[in-house]
Structures are given as structure tokens and as C-alpha cells.
Amino acid sequence: MAKRDYYEVLGVSKSASDEEIKKAYRKIAMANHPDTHPNDKEAEERFKEASEAYEILSNKEKRSNYDQFGFAGVDGGAGGYQNVYRDFSDIFGGGGFEDIFSSFFGGGSSRRSSGQSAQQRGSSLQYNVTVDFKDAAFGTKVDVSYAHDEACDTCAGTGGSGTKTCPTCGGRGQVTRGNGFFQMASTCPTCGGSGRIIENPCSSCHGTGVKRKQEKLSVSIPCGSDNGTKLVLRGKGNAGKNGGPAGDLIIYVNVKPDKYFAREDMNVFLQIPISFTQAALGCEVEVPLIEGGKVRVSIPSGIQSGKSLRLKGRGVPRFRGSESDRGDMYLTVIVETPKHLGFKAKALMKQLSEAMGENTSPDPIPFEN
Template identity: 40%
Template sequence: MPKRCYYEVLGVPRTATEAEITKAYRALAKKYHPDQNPGDDSVLEKYHEVSEAYEVLKDPEKRAIYDRYGHEGLANGGMPPEGSIHIDLSEVFDDLIGGLFGGRRRGGRGGQRRGADIEEVLDLELLEAATGVSRTLTVRYEANCRTCGGTGARPGTQPVVCRRCRGSGTEYISGGFFALPQRCRACAGAGYTIAHPCTDCRGRGRVEARETVTVTIPPGVDTRTRLTLRGHGHEGTPGAPRGDLHLILRVREHKVFERDGHNLICQCPISFARAALGGTVELTTLTGEKVTLQVPRGTQTHTVLRIPGHGMPDLDNPRRRGDLLVVLVVETPTQLTPEQEQLFRRLAELEGNAPPAAPRKGILGKLKDLITGEHPPT
């Protein structure tokens, strides 16, 4: 399982000061300390995770390595990850020709790069999924540092072309007949070094920024529906377009209605008498409409009645809607009035299945009924 971002573990932004990092660590360490949660292995894992994140972010040198190379950089002792090593014969020949005849220098970062995309999960209520809704969100993204213009160098200074790779971002290791390229160890493939880092971004050229966006969610969406907002992802390199913001929707469960595709399902309790004799019941739909349901005579429990057009709208065609499926549940009474009990006994006699009558209570039983508030049947 990949490690979580250390800043995410402590709940602080990448621009957090040492004091903010220490404050966040102390609060989480107290919350997840083993002495406060004896026997809870999951909490112990979180405590170790918080401690590991703090050990890195409190150390300026380790933090600089982590900011630049991530977890792999720490594992490699501050060197860039090795997974990017590749062989490109055209680069080998270009480098050889450039070295011999003073050819052009290539920047190690490959020019402008579009910003990365962002994915966020957005929770909705079932009613919001049925009717559509507008939501205002605060999005955190990486932006080019405005102080240094994204160069990472302190204002008034400039990055210096790397002497080791001469700005190509790649150095070559002899491998027999061919020179094998790898990322330059001196500049980590950037093609330049920064002698005087920007104090705002610590030489990264990037800072965390926030913006408020409004998204209109159409009727009929469901869990895992994906909405894309163009140009609201991370910023690219200076002059390059931003990435996109992808919203992954998650619809919460409703306490009354259950969704089944475009249909909605709910239960409706009815009395024993209404199930036998038939009649009408009034229902309130998901959107608050009142509808009258005709219950046929002799209805059995779990009978399903359909109300057309009161389900979920079709995302591609909101004019089309599913149905509301009503599951009738016949309720057997648990407490009877004396009159009701007499009627049920009479019904049982007519069916030839009358239970024995309850024994008549003596004076002590009647006194007990008076004390407890119970009234014997007449």
C-alpha cells in the first residue's frame, strides 16, 4: 500500500511553517498515543504514521528532499527516483554532436507542461441527485509561485545552468558501445541549480493555492458519476494550461427510499383491516408530492404496487423518469382495545379457529389492573 503524503497525514498545507507542523503533530500524537488507546492496533499504526511524517517535515534538509523527490527521494538518500532512467539513442547522438560542435542546449524539463488533474469525492443526498443542485467548493491546488515566477530562485537572482549536465538534465554513463543516459545527479534532471532559493516556495517554484468554484450537478446522477471542470486542476509550468478537476459523486443512502437504477423503492405499512377490505393510502414521494395509492382487497404483505413517473430522472434525458415501487407491509396489531379484541374473536369464531377465551379475573386481578392502569375486556 503506497504511503500517504506526509502533509496530508499531519493535516497541514505544503506551505506550513515549522511551528504549524509541530502544533499539528502534538495534537495528533496525543490523540493516537498508545496509552490513550490500549489494544487498538489501527490507532497504533496511525501513531507511527504521524511520528514518521513529523520526523521528516521537522528537519529542513529532509523536508527539502521530500518536497522535491517525495518518498522515493528519502529512500534513495536524497537522490532522485531511479524509475525514470531510460535509453534514448537520439539524445545520445545529439549530446555527442553538441559536445563536439557546440550544438544547442536542451532544457531538462522539456519545456511547458500542462498541470496535473485533481480528483475529489463529492457527497450528495438522494433528493439532490433527483432534482439537481449547485454546489460551491473550495479547491486546493498547486500554483506557480508568484514571488519567483515559478523559477524557485529568490527575486533578483536566476537559476544557474547545471555544470555537470550543461543544462540537458541528463548525464551519460559509459556502457560499452553506447552511452547510457540517466537523470543528472547534480540538478535532479532540472537542467539548472538554484543557489539562492525563493523564501516563499523554498526553491520549489510551487505553492499551495485555493479557489472557490461553483458546479451545477444535473438531475439523475448516481454514485460514481464523474463530472469534469476544465481548467480547475493544478497549474502547469509557466505559460502552460492548468489541469482539470474531476468530481466523483457519491450519493448517500436515504432513510425511506432505496434506489434501483431509475426506480425508487419504499415500504408502506397498512393495517390488517385495510389489507383485507382494500382502500386508499396517501404517500409522500421523494420530492414531497402527495400521491394516493389504491390498495386492492385481500392484499398480502410484500405486495408491490407501481406508481409510474415518480422515480429518478434519466441523466441523459431528464424528462424520462423511473417508477416508485411501493412494498406493502401488513402490520399485525400488538395491542388491542377491548372492542377490537371482541371483533377479532368474533372473526376467529366465524373462521372456526377461535382461541380459548381468557379466564375471568378475580378480585385480586382486578385490583392489579386498577393499580397498573390496565382495563380488562368486557
């Protein structure tokens, strides 16, 4: 089967930034990792395909060669999936997926064999919250309800008493799948990678050392939060193994779009309509603010449609900053032409047109203007 274009594999454009490529690969890898999809050949192939694409596109030189010459420019240039692992902790932020990736390619065998009972950090969990535009700007609190693994209080997380060598992996903590050129090592499903199994499992947790718990937290969303803001709650993830620390709960913030306001960093944008007589003569209008209420703004005479006015300090507060440290608001004036004029209004408009001596054969305006 012919290879798919690397950009198509990751679902990004050819002009995608390094960060966009990294995010796209992260999403595919998390959704298709073989250790989370055992015996799913299609997921495994998607994972390998995405890893190969990321290996090329994350390297400036290889990406340049690929852009110029296609696959011919990178044949033999991919260093295998082990090279992808160099940046995997940066992509996934460490934690559980780093351990999964290492074990998948056999990188963790020496670590397990030398410390099968060593403490292991628990996996981190992800939770998405959606807040209103105003709440993201000025901060709010949201309730988060989620399930996570907690150390069993009956056996103190040990899983029971007495251990023996795992018969499945022979104490290695890993099993190997495949044969020939491409072999993959993964965590032993019987002992969970420890190389040992418990002879007298705890009756409460059945030897797992953990219990599933539903927890509810009140989480503070800081002022200045935006789409994609990442909040880390240390130790609120899954319990660790052998007394290891718990993972984290990672909160990702999504912001609902506002009907009238748009945002870019700390600045906000608003469009306000005025009549052409207001534009010609100048006026004062009241415009809404993101925090609520209105402010009176002077519109200078002769303003053109599309012109923007800056309202200093009326934007979004700095992330985790004070409400006084804010961006600006840019007010774009839209001059509206009346669609329906009465007899008297038409007569007055005609007099105005004659008085102004309007040009009936105007010169075109250059695009750069």
C-alpha cells in the same frame, strides 16, 4: 516471508469483478506510490505487492490458473510491473500518476532526455462532496474550497532566468535507486525531472514557477447523480510546467442515505405499512415522493404482505437529463398485525375468524412460491 493471497492483498473477495479489482488496486497504488512516499520501504513493499496481485488478477487466464492452483499456477507468469503499466492510464485516468509510474520504472527517461524543457501538463486534484438524497436526484450547487498550484505571475511560471545542467542527475532528469536485480528510477529531487536548474530564481516563487492559491468554486451537481458520480472540471487542477496546461479538478459525489427511500439506478423503493383489514378490503393511502409532497395510491383488496406496486415516472431523473425523464417508484406493502386488541376488537375478530372458517392445519408453502 511467505506471499500473501492476492485477493487478501487487494482486499477483495474471490468473486470480485474486474472493476472492483481495478478500484482496489487504484486505491492502494495511489496511497503507497514510492514517488509520493520517498524512503518509506513499507509503502514501497505494499505498492510492489499490490502491483503483482493486480498483474495476475486483472488477467483472466492468469486469474483462472491462480484460482485453481494458487501460486504454483502463476509462477513465472507475472510479467513484472512494466506489464501493469499497460493499463495504468486507464486505471488512473492519465495525468500526474501516469507520469510518476512511468518515471518510477524508467519508462520516461527517453522522453525527458529528448525534451527536458518541453511543456508538461499539471497534476489533477481530487475532491469529495457529500449531498443529500433529494439533491443528488434533482441536482444542486455546492461550494468547493481547495488549494492548488497556480503559475507565478511575477515570472510567468518560468521560475526565473538562466539555467544550467543539474549537478544531481547530470541532466538526465532522473536518479536511480537500489542495485543488483531490482533498480528503480525516479524523478530527480533537485531539478524536478527537467535536467536543468535555474541560476537566478524568481524571488516570488523561489524558482518553482508556481504559487499556492486557495480557490472557491460553485459546482453544479447534475440531476440523477449517484454515489461515485465523477465530475471533471477541466483546467482547475495544478499549473503545468514550462507553459503546459493545468490539470483538472475531479469531483467525486457521495450521497447521504435517506431514511425511507432506497435507490437502484433510476428507480426508488419505499415500504409502506397497512393494516390487515386494509389489505383484505382494499384502500387508498397517501405515500411520500422523493421530490416532496404525497400521492394517493389505491391498494387492491386481498394484497399480500411484501407485494410491490409500481408508480411509473416517480423515480430519479436520468443523469443530466430532464425532470420528466424519470425512473419508477416501487411501493412495497407491509401488512401489520395488531399487537394490542381491546375486548370489542377481539370479539369482532373472533366472529370474523369463525365466518371465514380459517384452516387450523394449513399445508406448508413451497419455498419457490
